[in-house]
Amino acid sequence: MSENAAGTVIVISSHVVRGSVGNRAAVFALETLGHQVWALPTIVLPWHPGHGRSTRLTFTESDFEAAIDDLIRAPWIGEVKAVLSGYFGNAAQARSVARLVTALRERKPDLLYVCDPVMGDLGGLYVPQTTAEAIRDYLIPLASLATPNRYELAWLVGAPLEDNTAIMDAALSLGPSRMLVTSAVPMMAGGTGNLYLSGRHALLAEHRLIDKPPNGLGDLLAALFLSRLLSGMEDEKALQLATASVYEVLARAVKRGSDELTLASDSSSLASPMAMVQMRRLMHPAQRRKG
Template sequence: MLSAVPPSAPPHAGDKPAVISISSHVARGTVGNRAVVFALESLGHPVWSVPTVTLPWHPGHGPSTRLVPDEAGFAGFVSDLCEAPWLGEVGAVITGYFGAPSQVAHAARLVDAVKRRNPAAVFLCDPVVGDGAAGGEGAARLYQPEATLHAIRDELIRRADMATPNRFELELLTGLEFSDNRHLVEAASALGPARVVVTSAFPLLRGGIGNLLVEGETTLLAEHRRIERVPHGLGDLTGAVFLARILAGASSEKALQSTTAAVFEILARTTKRGADELTLETDADVLRSPLAMVQMRRLAPAGGGLRA
């Protein structure tokens, strides 16, 4: 029984805090918790992995069996974690893909339990609910039940210290449509979390793509060249690496730059190999010391728009 387990000592000075990751698990591939856990552990963080659904592979590869824990079982699993004697070791929670709308409220309970035990803990919400309708472009497409979208918006976004939606998910969360980065900045500023990284932002470089960070009065854009027909898991990886950089004490600007560089470099290496999944196991060194160059811009309001 949990009550029979003596509480552990807090992490030693210099040790990196544990992270609870709540997302999907696939048998083959590097998406969901397979990407998040690998990245965080490679960067020195113990990870408590909470699977919301188990699949043979990403649904984008074709239909497959979904194993979703029943609500009572998932609730009990989370309750055990909320009462774990080691909960003080946890310095962050990250959430991603949910297997059922009812899981969101239980994830929120766990976030609250972590913050009660460790008020300095941070929560990053990656609202994995949608994308562009045509290869990452076009109108926003919701691929989760509306109940999941609403639960994430109402239960998790309001608790989050950081959020990493793609621009289509930001549209779905706000009910708005965006045509430029000025709109993204306004929506991200109103979303709630202190730090918002909008992936798939509108590029200023021809043939590029960017990550847009909005934090208070600061707006930063990190850009790199666009690569077509990319593997799944980039959003999961981005959230995990950005969280690790912030936990390591990096400034928001440095965290954005190094995260964007690491994810882009892994993507470029993966596509060069012709792989259909991110080759994290081969490129773990990139997570620690990326060499790829990204274009950083500090954006400021100008005439109703934004300028570098």
Template sequence: MTQPTAAEATNGADKPAVIAISSHVARGTVGNRAAVLALESLGFPVWSVPTLTLPWHPGRGPATRIVPEDDAFAALMGDLTGAPWLGEVGAVLTGYFGSPRQIEPAASLVEAVRKANPRALFLCDPVVGDEGEGGGRLYQPQETLEQIRDRLLPLADIATPNRFELEFLTGLEFSDNTHLIEAASTLGPPCVIVTSAFAMLRGGIGNLLVDRNGALLAEHRRIEGAPHGLGDLTSAVFLARTLSGAGPEKALQATTAAVYEILARTTKRGADELTLETDAQSLKTPMAMVQMRRLPLPGGRRA
């Protein structure tokens, strides 16, 4: 996959703007709170679009949801679609949606960004489910999943599902990384990163990247009791690294190292939310070591 550098994406500007479309919480570092902090720490201006507002992650307890009316959300997205500054945008990132009817306006905005800047990237993080007791659980309406699968993923350059979201999107169940590679290869986007992939290290966890050149696994030690927001952070950091000109392997390695380092520092402090405001340096120059492996492609082939 040929990626534009930041300078190419903005006709000479240092960094392109990124439109980040996801949830907003008052307390915590999830959704756009994680993505915007990470992107801005790495030097990227962000146009932040909240799909809903929460006091905190609903996993913390009952939480009021403020979801914009569908017509109002579509009108706001229409304003952005016609904005005279759209050529500044080098990428769009989508995450959690508050309503399935927010997805079509988001897709239209991606198409408008591409028209203004053909080199712009679109990263789709299909936030619809995660690990639950006894397996994966879907916490978005089926209609939202279908809209993401049928409307957004065909537009995406990069997708970042977790293992369970990949199961929901494909209707399959996976028991090893070979199955993940096969499913990721048919998902649609030319680059797919499966978070929470099967680790080869005992007591580990990994991010699996699948593109036309093969499959790469970046893994590290699993840390129990991890705060929410790791997937949001992973998507934003990988996008930033890619926009900065890193190839897939370097971007995956740096992203995995940064997220792991921040997670380790957060849990060492005893914090219950990712401490990005304290650990911004870990985003820029992570020191954590991650194990990189090139995995066989289906049929025993290697890239």
């Protein structure tokens, strides 16, 4: 296997000093699974704002834009096989990343672009509406795969999503050819899981719900699923492994009483998870419509 067989990935999200959210989760997961990673922070902050006061260190829009231009012109840019975006500091950054993805696609039409539209949760949007709109209007149309949680998907399509049939219809209408919807509606009591929809698949990967989870699970899942796809794994196996890793990492962090994921101690759960995940095939919306 050559040094870069797993593929170079550009990750673009927040950087925290302490903790495992945003780029800290994605970089660790991708490097552990053998990828070369280029990491561009969108903001730098001491820790996830959920822990209390956390001062945002920011870049000007023009500096961020200039750094994107440097990346586009980099002599090594031909190495890049995938881009993963997550948390953005403002709407202009989302537009700059759309420019990056478009420029890379001109040279490499099969570039994988994974858009994790980090914008909100059960309580509603936690980024400014202009940022959420820029993700929806500039990035989602470019995504090979989007990984919203159920509430983000509901905002993106402008409709409440109370069951998995509604989630699948919404995922199909949004546009990307592959959708991984997190915090889907569980079929198992006391469960949660991920719903994956592509032209060929409608799958639900379920496991037990754990109280008081640390942050960063969505960031970790998107990176792990991307890694498995890049390595050429079949979608169903990629979903099962990525879901099992996230669940196992979460369970181990909570067992330790940690308020953050403890990825350095749990790297074996990223590479070879042992946790069981309940995989179910759902009726694909296209099949339902055929009657």
